[in-house]
Amino acid sequence: MNKDIDEKLKSKKIKPTAMRQLVLEVLMEHKTAISLPELEQKFERADKSTLYRTLKTFQENELIHSVEDGTGSLRYALCDDFCTCEPKDLHVHFLCTKCNKTYCFHEMPIPIPELPEGFEFESANFVVKGICANCRKKSTKNH
């Protein structure tokens, strides 16, 4: 079993069960944010609620964050190493309307707008939609 995985779990104080190791492995291999149903399909035979609770645990311990990308299902992605899921760690996400993948733009912080009098900021969800670089390339290749 990959050493990286156990260390990542340990650093977030998550008990490294076999299931959690497997889920984290999938999350690390997957370059884009993944939904619960998608995660389910990555396993031959795994229980939905176990995966669900695994993701919840990961999220509570700030190993992953979730994105409401408007596809109807929440998507989850690994946090950066020093992410503590505070406003400073919020970043833009990009949903490709062609391949339906959701990218984390970790290096692109969400701009915090000046709110009207009396409104108090807590968090934000910023999803840009369009065509990703990969799909763009494909669509212009045979042209």
Place this chain on the structure above:
Amino acid sequence: MNKDIDEKLKSKKIKPTAMRQLVLEVLMEHKTAISLPELEQKFERADKSTLYRTLKTFQENELIHSVEDGTGSLRYALCDDFCTCEPKDLHVHFLCTKCNKTYCFHEMPIPIPELPEGFEFESANFVVKGICANCRKKSTKNH
């Protein structure tokens, strides 16, 4: 029946049926964005799928826009008079985590970030979460 309502429908080329007049009336009275289940509750006896299709029609004809506010259900709100639901008309929405209302900040356009090479912008959904002015007032009153 309110003259405003018929004119609004007419200007968007929507046939003014009784149902549509009623739904638009509710949308105009409601100051915040409303979801399909919420809309359903505004009527004694109205069919879900009719309301659903009414909202779809309104949206296709750019009378209303939808927000994915992360509450699990899409919310709909009236567009500004000259809105054509293009990128220029995109604006920030605010979800109050206390009263669960979603506000349109029509005067606050969504900042369009510089995307990485090859990514193409189409649309965006920007939802700020926090405490709204109304809830803030309430919570500091008896203090």
Place this chain on the structure above:
DNA sequence: TTATGAATGCAATTGTGTTGCAAAGATTGA
């Protein structure tokens, strides 16, 4: 008036998220 298309109402289905509960597994203290 009749033929046509649009709108509505009802029932059923899909898909995602969530919970209850019992079994299995891990941990701790005697």
Place this chain on the structure above:
DNA sequence: TCAATCTTTGCAACACAATTGCATTCATAA
């Protein structure tokens, strides 16, 4: 080492929003 306890997992069931099929009703135009 064993028993008691807590955690995790697997299965079943449920809640809820969104969506579709189909028959009926309604509006419109020939």
